[in-house]
Amino acid sequence: MLKKNVNKIKVMALGGLGEIGKNMTVIEYRDEIIVIDAGLSFPEDEMLGVDIVIPDITYLVKNRDKIKGIFITHGHEDHIGALPYVLKKINVPIYGSKLSIGLIQVKLKEHKMNNVRLNVVDPRQVIKLDNMEVEFIRNNHSIPDACSIAVHTDEGIIYHTGDFKIDLTPISGDVMDMHRICELSEKGVILMLADSTNAERPGSTMSEKTVGVGLDDLFRKAENSRIIVATFASNIHRLQQIMNTAGHFNRKVAISGRSMVNVVSVAKELGYLEIPDDMLIDLNDIGKYQDHELVLITTGSQGEPMSALARMASSDHKKVEIKSGDLVIISAHPIPGNEKSISKVINFLFEKGAEVVYDDADIHVSGHACQEELKLMHRLVRPKFFMPAHGEYRMLKKHSEIAQELGMNEENIFVMQTGDVLELDKNSARVSGRIPTGNILVDGLGVGDVGNIVLRDRKHLSEDGLMIVVVTISKEEGRVLAGPDIISRGFVYVRESEDLMDGAKAIIKQVLKECEDKNIKEWAYLKNNIKENLKEYLYQKTKRNPMILPIIMEV
Amino acid sequence: MLKKNVNKIKVMALGGLGEIGKNMTVIEYRDEIIVIDAGLSFPEDEMLGVDIVIPDITYLVKNRDKIKGIFITHGHEDHIGALPYVLKKINVPIYGSKLSIGLIQVKLKEHKMNNVRLNVVDPRQVIKLDNMEVEFIRNNHSIPDACSIAVHTDEGIIYHTGDFKIDLTPISGDVMDMHRICELSEKGVILMLADSTNAERPGSTMSEKTVGVGLDDLFRKAENSRIIVATFASNIHRLQQIMNTAGHFNRKVAISGRSMVNVVSVAKELGYLEIPDDMLIDLNDIGKYQDHELVLITTGSQGEPMSALARMASSDHKKVEIKSGDLVIISAHPIPGNEKSISKVINFLFEKGAEVVYDDADIHVSGHACQEELKLMHRLVRPKFFMPAHGEYRMLKKHSEIAQELGMNEENIFVMQTGDVLELDKNSARVSGRIPTGNILVDGLGVGDVGNIVLRDRKHLSEDGLMIVVVTISKEEGRVLAGPDIISRGFVYVRESEDLMDGAKAIIKQVLKECEDKNIKEWAYLKNNIKENLKEYLYQKTKRNPMILPIIMEV
Secondary structure, three states: OHHHHHOOEEEEEEEOEOEOOOOEEEEEEOOEEEEEOOOOEOOOOOOOOOOEEEEOOHHHHHOHHHEEEEEOOOOOHHHHOOHHHHHHHOOOOEEEOHHHHHHHHHHHHHOOOOOOOEEEOOOOOEEEOOOOEEEEEEOEOOOOOOEEEEEEEOOEEEEEOOOOEOOOOOOOOOOOOHHHHHHHHHHOEEEEEEEOOOOOOOOOOOOOHHHHHHHHHHHHHOOOOOEEEEOOOOOHHHHHHHHHHHHHOOOEEEEEOHHHHHHHHHHHHOOOOOOOOOOEEOHHHHHHOOHHHEEEEEOOOOOOOOOHHHHHHOOOOOOOOOOOOOEEEEOOOOOOOOHHHHHHHHHHHHHOOOEEEOOOOOOOOOOOOOHHHHHHHHHHHOOOEEEEEOEOHHHHHHHHHHHHHOOOOHHHEOOOOOOEEEEEOOOOEEEEEEOOOOEEEEEOOEEOOOOHHHHHHHHHHHHHOEEEEEEEEOOOOOOEEEEEEEEEEOOOOHHHOHHHHHHHHHHHHHHHHHHHHHOOOOHHHHHHHHHHHHHHHHHHHHOOOOEEEEEEEEO | OHHHHHOOEEEEEEEOEOEOOOOEEEEEEOOEEEEEOOOOEOOOOOOOOOOEEEEOOHHHHHOHHHEEEEEOOOOOHHHHOOHHHHHHHOOOOEEEOHHHHHHHHHHHHHOOOOOOOEEEOOOOOEEEOOOOEEEEEEOEOOOOOOEEEEEEEOOEEEEEOOOOEOOOOOOOOOOOOHHHHHHHHHHOEEEEEEEOOOOOOOOOOOOOHHHHHHHHHHHHHOOOOOEEEEOOOOOHHHHHHHHHHHHHOOOEEEEEOHHHHHHHHHHHHOOOOOOOOOOEEOHHHHHHOOHHHEEEEEOOOOOOOOOHHHHHHOOOOOOOOOOOOOEEEEOOOOOOOOHHHHHHHHHHHHHOOOEEEOOOOOOOOOOOOOHHHHHHHHHHHOOOEEEEEOEOHHHHHHHHHHHHHOOOOHHHEOOOOOOEEEEEOOOOEEEEEEOOOOEEEEEOOEEOOOOHHHHHHHHHHHHHOEEEEEEEEOOOOOOEEEEEEEEEEOOOOHHHOHHHHHHHHHHHHHHHHHHHHOOOOOHHHHHHHHHHHHHHHHHHHHOOOOEEEEEEEEO
């Protein structure tokens, strides 16, 4: 009985199932735990005031002695963004490719963390633990140095694709290591976890290289214009292509936006960006060049209100003013939820007379595998069991259907939720239970101190504002000594609502008088009475429900 | 000099230029004003708590004696939604097609308004004023009975397309009245205002009829499933097609969602929906039928959280529970900004085991003309001057480019902003000034009482919450009698932040003591001191900036 359990491998996600982002997967075998990625996600609309969201790692904290390390597939925020928070609770070694570690270093520096054990790993390199061996396998994605991870155990191999696409003509020349994948498949993969982000899209994702052709075309047509290209800072292949095209047309390149400057610096230093010596110029020096000699690369491809591009569009950028004739290329696809912000920025750019190229398949390709690539991955890996990973529920579901189309038995596929525990060995697999999981909200320095009650209050305040009622009452006589004073915020223009405020005051005085007459000194009762009466009055007058906060000061 | 001005026609928009929605156009000639449409728009993300947005009609109120009527192109909210608010300020006659007036009646009834002069107008019917004649011309759109409007003057004709597409096989059989348009063109159109919503889309919008084919296909494949179709309530052609398809497959139809029930009732009564006698059943009776005998038509195609479909998806609907095997067809395209809400609803539906068809060109077509249709309209109308209408800036801009491609001189095209006044006669046109315009925010019963300050406070409160500090001080001695008491909402979990609250209290006591020692009794000074010190302390501890409200009660 004991023997049997010892050979079970547990696989569970702390994030990334049924959602986009917050990717974090835990594999536990005997007394060892490895973690794959530690990502963040961005707050949902209802998470008012929240900066970022990270996974609940209660399970890891409880089992911290077993954890051998966090293995990073690639350097995107949704895979490394939670690291500073996680490492403050469990300071375990980090393993990742050179660029991933470089980007993690930037992040840790911002958090003033310098005692983290960072380990650079090469593709095909294997980290040997007591019961598992962790191997990094090169794949392709919208950032260089992305890897899949193979975990070797006595029971067989667990293969986690990480985020991937299959790019047969990648910018770096490094094609996904299909040969090693085939070897692993021959040895026997018991479980595959695979990226489901594009499982709903038929066909194949185009090669990053096609974007270079699109950029060349646009640059050629805009020979007299200043060109501004917005893209994701982390898409270094894209940056390389923009610089290559700038080179073809003898243009200098200036960089705008903090994250873009950071990434270009790290990528250049580590050899992931090849930039001719005299190509990069300081943003302060763009005035020294003519329009046709310039390319600006900027952040803001998602319309983020504080980004460099948004500031340029609203004449709020210190160094760059958009002018008639500029060509702005938005080399990115809107992440769901950002459509309106991007649209706003584009309208501003148009109003300034810029030409804007956006939402164009020639200047952006996805970093994730579409259906035909997923099928190829399944055919190469040939796993016994399959867990769709990284995606909203309907994407996981679709990925399951694709696997079935390829002949896999539905019973061998596990469409799981974050927190579900998959227990497996070489012969069998089943969901055996759950571990605690959830969203930890980060707001400023606070990690987890914003929860449902705080969010509910923020929502209430955001919709109808508040009304504060203060009364000072003598403890002994129960007599009103001062007030009632009314203060309101976010409710109505007070100056134009004097009648309303007078009415509110009358209501409160009435309640106070009744309590005084009846000699009631239970302040909770009094407060509740004020609240109820005022609420009814305000709703009747305005059809709004501000938060009402009665405060009694006892003297 | 006077003579000359007398013959100038003024055309201005109170909404709909540089934005989607809030459509309202004013035409003024000699001492007469006519208004075309009075629409609402939906609040932007930053308009927290706001229900709807309507145009500022200061100009109309000021000139109310000149106004001869509001002429309605069709019954969509972005063309009729502001009517109840506008009519409360200027009770002028309304003219519109039968269905438009029917839908306006429903709206006025909700607002308990019964003294409005409503006039049903037939296509080609002409309303004669002293200096203008207003003619309704049938067009096609995603609601029946949509019209363009031609305004005849001594100087020539002004042609406002309204929202339109060119559907050569419309469901009702009524094709756009191209023959009349050609006659008008022969007479001489001096200005055209035309729908720019789809000016960025090449090609032509498909006929509404193609959706019927798509629906038939889906119904055929889902012969054993219960079918739920979500669409826009106002798209009566779509409702007709869903019912036709239901008929082909011998299914009963039940309606869910208040606006859907209202529209079906009005449209049926006025003869715009042909429904076999025994087809419609009550939503309460769906239990009496088997799955393959049922179609539910529901609101919620935009993922609106309170809509019938969203409630079904989250098991919150009183009468309908989604079950495995249901087919849900979302027959609509996401309006920008709604992508995430729709995606959420779809995921919930998938989790309940429903099959969901969405974002599929076979089951939805737009109601607006794409580039080829716009070109045809331009060729038919052949206006001397052109003002792109209905659209964000970039759409208006694109529409201008299309007109230029057709040979129009850029100087004859006016890409205007809401509030710009175009002054024209048969020979010339120019933007001659501006009238006041803007967004009036409606929140509950309040129209315009939520402005920038209230919104700024709501935003502040929504992001970081608030902290209230109350102190009772004796007027004579300047001594603290009670407090400081601290109340916070939407900031931190108070129970888990005792240290923070204790620290805050210490800061306040310190400030109070200093003031007491110095015998300072200027409460404004004291309040400001509390605010500044507390703000700094809280930011340093939490990196958050809650709204701080110090309240001094004087006894």
